[in-house]
Amino acid sequence: MLWLKKRSWNFWRLLVQTLSFALLITIPLLNYYLQFDFIQGWYQSISFGDLWFVSPLEGLERILVTRELYGPLLVGMALPVVLAFLCGRVFCGWICPIHYLSELSDRIRRLVTGKKQIKDRWLLPRWLLWIALIGELLLTMIIGAPLFVFLSPPGLVGRELMRLVFFNTLAIEGLVVVAVLLLNLITRRFFCRYMCPLGGLLSLVARRRKLRVVIDPTSCSHCNQCDKACPLGLEPQQGGGEYSQCWNCGACVDACSRGSLTYRWGSDEKKTQKTN
Ligand code: SF4
Ligand code: SF4
Structure with a gap:
């Protein structure tokens, strides 16, 4: 137990991230090979039996597109919203597969190049994250389709893994994930700092976090x-x-x-x- 107490936050974060990513891989395997459907989906929308969790941004998009307040959807959004309200963007820091893949690629780069860290080349105003959120919601309303549901990088990781297991193929949208990871070479977590509407929404909810x-x-x-x-x-x-x-x-x-x-x-x- 003393050994566990001495572990750093980086250790615990990597452990939680790895387990969260392992879950993303395990779900389609269970669904496809064992027909075990108790747990389904990925971090945009994931269900454990009748218990359903929905990403707040995807939920908000659906509300804007359908202009309906669907009870189960609101219940599904509640836990992630409460978590962000109390603990801030812990989804980003501890669960999101994009951050996990970014951390892994950082570690690989450090091993290969021996350089501890790359220089952040483009430093933009942090309020760009609010613009990304507002722009994404406006676009959703204008085109009448939930844009982030289809193109969210964190969601794409889960969707691509599902596609790989079920259909043995990857979709072209998967390149969005590759592009987001490559942006890390310009500035660490460039997409997360300035472009992710989900990160923007969670930041907004987290304004008075505990x-x-x-x-x-x-x-x-x-x-x-x-x-x-x-x-x-x-x-x-x-x-x-x-x-x-x-x-x-x-x-x-x-x-x-x-x-x-x-x-x-x-x-x-x-x-x-x-x-x-
Ligand atoms: S900002 Fe977006 S991509 Fe980055 S960690 Fe948060 S949810 Fe994931
Ligand atoms: S994101 Fe927050 S907790 Fe993480 S290193 Fe930066 S200031 Fe610290």
């Missing part, structure tokens, strides 16, 4: 290790762990050798949630 990474400025030595570790470039040394866009991934907490960064639960009356 779980945050806070810094104790009195013990901070300004070594910048946490800033270097943050995949989103949020500068946790300057309080970036309190931005609504923070994933609560814990990478900065692990990077700080002085223990100046910690997770904190609950609201701090003196501090207001930063939203940029």
Whole structure:
């Protein structure tokens, strides 16, 4: 048990990500080879028997397209929304297959090149994420079709795995995932920082979240290790762990050798949630 207690957040995150990805692979295998249908779908829409969970963005798109409030859909969206409301973008940091594949490709690149990190070449304003969200919802309403349901990179990973098992083939849309991973070569998590409408929606819901990474400025030595570790470039040394866009991934907490960064639960009356 002591061994478990000493594990870093990076260890736990990788474990959760790996299990979440393994689930994505296991579901179609169970469905196809064993006809075990108790669990179906992927992280856009996943069901365990009668219990159904829906990604908040895909749910919102359906509501905008059909202009109907369908009860089971609202119930399915509830848990992910409550999770984001309380804990922020933990789906991004701990579950999303795009972040997982990005972390794996980072590790492979580090092994091959020996370079710890590549330079973030394009640093754009963080509010672009809000534009991505608004633009995607407007487009959905204009064309009258749930765009993200078909083209969401996190959803595409699950859909492609399903297609591979059921039909032994991959679809051309899978190239979107490849493009998103290649964008990491320009700037770490470029798509997640500036382009993902789901990330934008979760950030919006997370504005008053309870779980945050806070810094104790009195013990901070300004070594910048946490800033270097943050995949989103949020500068946790300057309080970036309190931005609504923070994933609560814990990478900065692990990077700080002085223990100046910690997770904190609950609201701090003196501090207001930063939203940029
Ligand atoms: S921003 Fe989008 S692609 Fe990136 S981790 Fe979050 S849901 Fe996944
Ligand atoms: S500020 Fe820390 S917890 Fe938030 S995304 Fe960056 S590294 Fe992760």
